[in-house]
Amino acid sequence: KAGVTQTPRYLIKTRGQQVTLSCSPISGHRSVSWYQQTPGQGLQFLFEYFSETQRNKGNFPGRFSGRQFSNSRSEMNVSTLELGDSALYLCASTQGGSYNSPLHFGNGTRLTVT
């Protein structure tokens, strides 16, 4: 089975721009979560989608948004980029049937905002 695929791997954007990151979950997995990893804050939960609906949300500003498509693929969008948005963005998937199912992570998208 192919793992979680995130594209692109690296991205450089300018402050004020917007960015869209993509995630393809493991086949059969219906839950997709997004996390932000920064050196100071560790991994922080952004949101989770299941069957095209946002099921849970972390404490991030409204500039961070996401969506999930009918094939379970997910995108995350960040508008009006700030320097502090520079981070590794990780997508993870599970089948979605239980809150304590281990997450399967992709290798992440490294976003640099200049």
Added chain:
Amino acid sequence: DQQVKQNSPSLSVQEGRISILNCDYTNSMFDYFLWYKKYPAEGPTFLISISSIKDKNEDGRFTVFLNKSAKHLSLHIVPSQPGDSAVYFCAATTPGGRAQKLVFGQGTRLTINP
């Protein structure tokens, strides 16, 4: 408010000896705990988990211990191998139906010396 804390940013252990990674939490509602391992340029991979109804879970060289009264868990790796060198994250979650939301610690970088 850091609900999950890994107070040791780094740990160095000799090959063949025991590695002990520690994690403290503050939220008494957490009822499931997981450990993830992360290599550079890769996403975290699930290692082992434990439910709050247990105080120990073992999987090969890896054992997780949970002390609910102290709100403390630890990961023991015996014997430590060079391939164990990675960043280790502990994570916790609260019962929430099927919704996924992990709270991660900031990670401990484990280095196994030959």
